[in-house]
Amino acid sequence: MQIEVDYRFPTGVNAEKQAQVIALGQTVGTWDASFAYREASFLAHKAEVVNIENRTDGSALATVRFPVANVEGDIASLLTMIFGKYSMAGPAKVTAIRLPSGYGQRPKFGITGVRSLLNTPSRPLVMAIYKPALGLSAADHAQILSKVAGAGLDIIKDDEILGNLHSAPTLERLKACRPVIEDMQQKNGRSLLYAVNVTGKASQLLAQARQLVAAGANALLLNVLSYGFSVLEALVADPEISVPIFAHPALAGAWCGAPDHGFSYSALLGTLFAHAGADAVLYPSHYGSLPFEAAEEFRIRDALRSRNVFPVPSAGIHPGVVPRAIADYGQDVILNAGTGIMDHPDGPAEGVRAFFEALEHAEPGQSFELAQIPAGALRRALEKWGTP
Amino acid sequence: MQIEVDYRFPTGVNAEKQAQVIALGQTVGTWDASFAYREASFLAHKAEVVNIENRTDGSALATVRFPVANVEGDIASLLTMIFGKYSMAGPAKVTAIRLPSGYGQRPKFGITGVRSLLNTPSRPLVMAIYKPALGLSAADHAQILSKVAGAGLDIIKDDEILGNLHSAPTLERLKACRPVIEDMQQKNGRSLLYAVNVTGKASQLLAQARQLVAAGANALLLNVLSYGFSVLEALVADPEISVPIFAHPALAGAWCGAPDHGFSYSALLGTLFAHAGADAVLYPSHYGSLPFEAAEEFRIRDALRSRNVFPVPSAGIHPGVVPRAIADYGQDVILNAGTGIMDHPDGPAEGVRAFFEALEHAEPGQSFELAQIPAGALRRALEKWGTP
Numbered sequence: 037m038q039i040e041v042d043y044r045f046p047t048g049v050n051a052e053k054q055a056q057v058i059a060l061g062q063t064v065g066t067w068d069a070s071f072a073y074r075e076a077s078f079l080a081h082k083a084e085v086v087n088i089e090n091r092t093d094g095s096a097l098a099t100v101r102f103p104v105a106n107v108e109g110d111i112a113s114l115l116t117m118i119f120g121k122y123s124m125a126g127p128a129k130v131t132a133i134r135l136p137s138g139y140g141q142r143p144k145f146g147i148t149g150v151r152s153l154l155n156t157p158s159r160p161l162v163m164a165i166y167k168p169a170l171g172l173s174a175a176d177h178a179q180i181l182s183k184v185a186g187a188g189l190d191i192i193k194d195d196e197i198l199g200n201l202h203s204a205p206t207l208e209r210l211k212a213c214r215p216v217i218e219d220m221q222q223k224n225g226r227s228l229l230y231a232v233n234v235t236g237k238a239s240q241l242l243a244q245a246r247q248l249v250a251a252g253a254n255a256l257l258l259n260v261l262s263y264g265f266s267v268l269e270a271l272v273a274d275p276e277i278s279v280p281i282f283a284h285p286a287l288a289g290a291w292c293g294a295p296d297h298g299f300s301y302s303a304l305l306g307t308l309f310a311h312a313g314a315d316a317v318l319y320p321s322h323y324g325s326l327p328f329e330a331a332e333e334f335r336i337r338d339a340l341r342s343r344n345v346f347p348v349p350s351a352g353i354h355p356g357v358v359p360r361a362i363a364d365y366g367q368d369v370i371l372n373a374g375t376g377i378m379d380h381p382d383g384p385a386e387g388v389r390a391f392f393e394a395l396e397h398a399e400p401g402q403s404f405e406l407a408q409i410p411a412g413a414l415r416r417a418l419e420k421w422g423t424p
Numbered sequence: 425m426q427i428e429v430d431y432r433f434p435t436g437v438n439a440e441k442q443a444q445v446i447a448l449g450q451t452v453g454t455w456d457a458s459f460a461y462r463e464a465s466f467l468a469h470k471a472e473v474v475n476i477e478n479r480t481d482g483s484a485l486a487t488v489r490f491p492v493a494n495v496e497g498d499i500a501s502l503l504t505m506i507f508g509k510y511s512m513a514g515p516a517k518v519t520a521i522r523l524p525s526g527y528g529q530r531p532k533f534g535i536t537g538v539r540s541l542l543n544t545p546s547r548p549l550v551m552a553i554y555k556p557a558l559g560l561s562a563a564d565h566a567q568i569l570s571k572v573a574g575a576g577l578d579i580i581k582d583d584e585i586l587g588n589l590h591s592a593p594t595l596e597r598l599k600a601c602r603p604v605i606e607d608m609q610q611k612n613g614r615s616l617l618y619a620v621n622v623t624g625k626a627s628q629l630l631a632q633a634r635q636l637v638a639a640g641a642n643a644l645l646l647n648v649l650s651y652g653f654s655v656l657e658a659l660v661a662d663p664e665i666s667v668p669i670f671a672h673p674a675l676a677g678a679w680c681g682a683p684d685h686g687f688s689y690s691a692l693l694g695t696l697f698a699h700a701g702a703d704a705v706l707y708p709s710h711y712g713s714l715p716f717e718a719a720e721e722f723r724i725r726d727a728l729r730s731r732n733v734f735p736v737p738s739a740g741i742h743p744g745v746v747p748r749a750i751a752d753y754g755q756d757v758i759l760n761a762g763t764g765i766m767d768h769p770d771g772p773a774e775g776v777r778a779f780f781e782a783l784e785h786a787e788p789g790q791s792f793e794l795a796q797i798p799a800g801a802l803r804r805a806l807e808k809w810g811t812p
Contacts (some may be wrong), residue, residue, distance in 0.1 A: 062585065065557045068767065072557055077591065081558035105590065106558055111624055112650040113587045118649065120584055121739075123677030124708050126715055130678075169453045170469035170494055171462055194509055197450065199501045202493065203465065235501055238626040238658035259508065262500040264652015270626035286504045289511025290518075294682030320512050327514050342579045351512075379456065 037136040039102040040086070041118045044129045046296045047094030052085070055098035058122050059083040063106055081106055097131070109139060111265040111312050119299075127296040133307045141272050141313030145280040146344035147368050150315060153254070153280070154190055156225050158367050161190040162391045163348065164384070165374035169195035174208040180384060180409030181213050184306035184377065185220045185228050187388035191370065193231035195256050196284045200235050206244065207251060214252045231255040232281040238267050246276045255280050261287040265312055272313030282348070283314035316346035316370060323360065323424050324352015326393050334364070341368060348372045355387075355414055356423040359404050381416050390417035425524040428474070428489040429506045432517045434684045435482030440473070443486035444731060446510050451494055457794045485519070497527060499700045507687075507782060515684040519697045529660050529701030533668040534732035535756050538703060541642070541668070542578055542611045543614050546755050549578040550779045551736065552613040552772070553762035556688055557583035562592050566600040572765065573616050575776035579758065580643050581619035584672045588623050594632065595639060619670040621647040626655050634664045643652040643668050649675040653700055660701030670736070671702035689720050694727025704734035704758060711748065711812050712740015722752070736760045741774075743802055744811040746782035747792050769804050778805035 043058065045051040060066070064078045071078070078102065087099040100118075107113040118369045119130055143149070151157055164184050166177055181192060200206040210232055217228050232253045234245045241263060244258055260283045271277050284303050292301045306318045317340055320326040322333050337347045347369055349361065354376030361371060371391060380387030394415035397404050404423065409415045431446065433439040452466045459466070468491065475487040488506075495501040507518055531537070539545055552572050554565055569580060588594040598620050605616050620641045621805050622633045629651060633644055648656045648671045659665050673693050680689045693707045705728055708714040710721050718751070725735045735757055737749065742764030749759060759779060768775030781802035792811065797803045 042555050043704075063557070064559050065555055065583070066763070066767070067556045067559075068773070071556065071560075071564075074564070077561075078556055078559040081591075090739050106585070108589070108623060110625060112647065114583075115587050115650045117679060120650065120658045120672075120674030123675055123681060124673070124714055124739075125677065127681070167453050168455045168459065168466055169451070171452050171455075171466040172459075173465075176459075176462070195453070197494070197501075197505050198498050201496070203469075235496060236654065237498060237661055238652065238654040239630055239662065240658070241654060242627055259500065259504050262503045262508065262652075263654040264500075264626065264650075266624065266626040266629060266655055269629070273625055274627065284508075285436075285512070286508030287511055289513065290507060290679050290686040293511060293515070294685035297682035297685070298678040313454075327510055328512070351509075375454070379454070383458070423426070 038104055039114070039118070039136070040134040041102065041130060042132040043098045043100065044131045045096050045098065046127050049127065050095035051098045052088050054128065055085040055088065055100055057125070058259070059085050059100050062117055062120065062122055063102065084240055089288065104139070106134065110269055111140065111308050115265070115410065129298060129300065130303055131300045133303045135307065135311055140311030142343060143313055143315040143345050144272060145315040147341070147346045148344060150280050150346055153227060153229065154352060156190065159395060160257050160362065160365070160367055161370045162388060163191035163193065163370050163372040164189055164377040164388065165193055165195055166198070166370065167195065167374050167378040169197050170172040170201070170203070172204060174204050175403050177204065177209050178212040178216055181216045183385040184388050185216055187385040188392060189388045191229040191231065191255070192231035193282060193320065193324070196233060196259050196286050196373070198233055200244070206232060206235070208219070210248055210251055210253050217254070227254065229255040229280065231257040231343070233257045238264070241267060242270055242274065245271055246274070249277055249279055253279060255282060257282045257284055259284045259286040260309065260312070260314070261285070261291065265308070268312045268314060279307060280315035283309050283317045283321050285317070300340060301328070302335035306336035310343040310345045314345060316348050317373060318348040320349045320351045321349035321353060323357045325347070326351050337365065346370050354421040355390040355394040355417040356421045358391065359398040360424055362398045376421070380413070381420055382413065386413040386416065389413035426492055427495070427502070427506070427524070427527070428522040429488050429490065429518060430520040431486045431488065432519045433484050433486065434515050437484070437515065439478070439486045440476050440482035442516065443473040443476065443488055445513070447488050448474050450505055450508065450510055451490065472752040492524065492527070498657055499528060499696050503653070517684055517686060517688065518691055519688045521691045521694065523699055528692060528699030529657060530731060531701055531733050532660060533703040535729070535734045536732060538617070538668050538734055541615060541617065543747040544578065547783060548750065548753070548755055549758045550776060551579035551581065551760040552577055552765040552776065553581055553583055553756050553760070554586070555583065555762050555766040557585050558589070558591070560592060561594040565592065565597050566604055568602045569601050569604045569618070571771065571773040572776050573604055575773040576780060577776045579617040579619065579643070581670060582621035583762070584645065584647050584674050585619060586621055588632070594620060594623070595636065598636055598639055598641050605642070615642065617643040617668065619643040621645045626652070629655060630658055630662065632663070633659055637665055637667055641667060643670060645672055647672045647674040648697065648700070648702070649673070649679065653696070656700045656702060663717045668703035669707045671697050673705070673707050676707070690723035690727060694724040698728050698731040698733045702733060704736050706736040706760060708739045709737035709741060711737070714739050725753065725767045734758050742809040743778040743782040743805040744809045746779065747786040748812055750786045764809070768801070769808055770801065774801040774804065777801035
C-alpha cells in the first residue's frame with residue numbers, strides 16, 4: 037500500500053493543477069535530457085493524482101498517492117514530503133492521510149497496556165491535571181496527589197506548560213509524588229499513573245526521560261508539536277522508556293485551526309499521533325467552549341482506537357459531561373479534567389468521587405436527573421457545572 | 425527584560441477579554457482560597473496584558489508580557505506557553521515575539537563564521553540545491569557537485585525532501601561528494617559547503633549528525649518544523665557538531681499561511697529560528713511565485729541579521745533577480761537557487777557562472793540591460809528567465 041493524502045482547496049483554486057504541482061514538486065521535481073537515463077528511477081519516486089472531487093460548496097478535494105520509498109517510515113519525513121514546501125504555496129488544507137498499517141510505530145502500551153498497568157479492564161479511566169499550572173512547589177504537588185489518589189483517581193498529569201522550572205524542578209516533583217503513589221499501591225493493590233512532562237532540547241529531553249523512568253516515573257507527557265514528532269518517536273523507540281507516553285496537542289490550533297490552511301485536527305492528532313506511537317492522545321472535546329466539531333472529534337477517536345491508542349478528550353470535561361461522553365465513547369476513553377476535578381466545590385478528592393459517581397449514574401437503567409442524584413460529590417458537581 | 429508577544433485578533437473578537445484569557449490561562453491558571461498562601465508565587469508567574477491596539481480594519485493587536493521564569497530558555501517551552509492551548513481557542517495570530525537578547529542560543533557560525541569558513545569576507549554567497557530531488561544516486565550527486573564546484577559555487581544543499589533513502593543513503597552521498605570538495609580545496613585553496621540533510625527519529629538524527637560531521641560533513645540541513653525546534657537546539661548545543669546548520673522552512677505554511685491563525689512568518693522563521701541558534705535560515709522570497717510580501721520578508725531578514733544569522737531568501741531565485749536582491753539585501757545574503765542554477769540552458773556550471781556574472785553586473789556603474797550583457801552564461805540565463 038502507498039501513502040494517500042487528501043488536500044482540500046478553496047473556491048477559485050485550480051485543484052487539478054495544484055495537485056499535479058504537489059505530485060511532481062513534492063517528490064522528484066523536474067528532470068531534463070541530461071538525466072534521461074535515470075527516468076525509471078525518477079518515475080519510481082513520483083507521486084500521482086488519483087482523484088479530484090469538486091464539491092458543491094466550490095471547494096475541491098484532491099487525492100495524491102505517494103510512494104512509501106520516498107520517506108523513512110516516520111512522521112517527520114512524511115510531513116516534509118506531503119506538505120513541506122507546498123504549505124507555503126497558497127491555500128490548501130491536508131484533510132486526511134491514509135498510511136499503510138505498518139507505517140510508523142505502534143504504542144508500547146495503548147489501551148490494553150494502560151488498562152493492564154491500572155488493573156482496570158473495562159471502565160472509562162479518570163484523569164486529572166495538577167492546577168494551578170505554575171507556582172506550586174513539588175511538595176504542593178504531592179499534597180494534591182494525596183487527596184486525589186485517596187479518592188481512586190487513575191491518572192494525573194502535569195499541566196503542559198509546567199516544564200523543568202526553578203520553582204518546581206521536574207525530578208523533584210516526581211520524587212515528592214512517588215511516595216504517594218507507592219502508598220496507594222500498598223493500600224489498594226493498584227497503581228496510579230503520573231504523566232510527568234518531559235521538556236528541554238532533544239538530547240536533554242531524552243536523557244531526562246530515561247532519568248525520570250529510572251527514578252520511578254510510570255508515565256510521561258510530551259507536547260509533541262512544540263518538541264517535534266521525532267522526539268516522540270525516539271521516546272517510543274527507546275527500550276529504557278518502559279512507560280506509557282501521553283501526547284499533548286499544545287500548538288495544534290496553529291497547525292489545524294484555520295479553514296483553508298494546515299491540517300485537519302483528525303489528520304494531525306488522530307492519524308499522525310497514532311502512527312508516531314503515542315499510547316494516549318489528548319485533544320479538545322466538543323463538550324466545552326472550544327470551537328470543535330463532534331464529527332472531527334470522532335474521526336480522531338476512531339483513528340486512535342484503530343491502532344489501540346487511548347483517546348483522551350479534554351477541555352470542558354466535568355462530571356456532568358459523563359453520560360454524553362459514555363454515549364459518544366463507550367468504555368475505552370480517558371476522561372481528562374483539570375478544573376472539572378480541582379475546582380469541585382468541596383475540593384479535588386470530591387471532584388474525583390463525583391466522576392466515579394457519574395460513571396455509576398450513567399449506566400443503563402440509572403438516572404442522571406439532578407432530582408434523582410443523592411446528596412454527595414456528584415450532586416455538588418452538577419449544581420456547579422450542570423450537564424451539557 | 426521579559427517576553428512580549430503580539431496577538432492579532434480579527435474583527436468581532438473581544439481582544440481585551442481574549443488577551444486576559446491568554447495572560448491567565450497560558451500561565452498560572454486560576455487558584456482559590458486553598459492556595460491563598462501561595463498567591464505571591466502565582467503572581468510571579470502570571471502574564472499581563474500591556475497594550476490593546478484597535479485597528480482601523482476592525483482587527484485588534486494585543487500585547488501580552490510573560491515572565492521569563494515560566495519557560496526554560498528554549499523555543500519549545502516558549503511555544504507551549506505563548507500559544508499551546510490557546511491556539512485551539514479560536515482565531516488569533518501571533519504576529520511578533522520580542523525576546524530578551526540572551527534568550528535561546530546564538531549561532532555558532534552565523535554570517536561571520538560562514539564567511540570565514542569560505543574565506544569570502546564580503547560578497548553575497550551563491551548556493552545551489554541538488555536537483556532532481558529524488559531518484560539520483562550518490563554518484564550522481566558527486567557528478568553534479570563536480571560541475572558546480574568547478575564554477576566556483578559557495579554552498580550546495582540536499583533537497584529538503586531527500587532523506588536517508590535506500591536509493592541514495594545520506595552517508596553515501598557525503599562520501600561520494602567529499603573527494604570533490606577536497607579536490608576543489610586543493611585547487612582553489614577555498615572550501616565549498618555541502619549542507620547534508622539530517623533526518624530520522626531524534627536520537628538517530630543526533631547520532632547521524634555526529635557521524636556525518638566525523639565523516640567530513642562541513643554543514644548540515646535541518647527541516648526544523650518537521651523534526652522539532654528541540655532537535656535544532658540540541659544540534660546547536662552539541663560540541664561535536666562543529667559545522668554550520670542551515671535551517672529549512674518546510675511546513676512553515678501550515679504554521680503561518682493562514683490570515684487569522686498560527687504565526688506570522690517573521691515571528692517563526694525570523695525571531696524563533698534565530699533564537700534557536702541556526703546559522704542560516706531559508707525562507708520564501710517575494711521574487712518568485714509564492715504568496716509572500718516584501719515587508720514580511722524584510723522583517724525576517726532583519727530578525728536574522730540582528731543575531732548574525734545568514735538570511736537565505738529562496739524560491740524564485742535566478743540570475744535575473746540578482747540586482748533586486750542586492751538592492752534589498754546588500755552583501756550579507758545567500759542567494760539560493762535550485763532550478764535557477766540546475767536548469768540553466770547550458771547546464772549547472774553555467775548556472776553558477778551566470779550568478780557570478782550577475783553579481784558583477786549588479787555593481788554600481790554597471791548595466792544589467794540585456795543589450796549590454798555580453799554573450800555568455802548570464803545572457804543565456806536572462807534570455808530564459810528575464811528580470812523580475
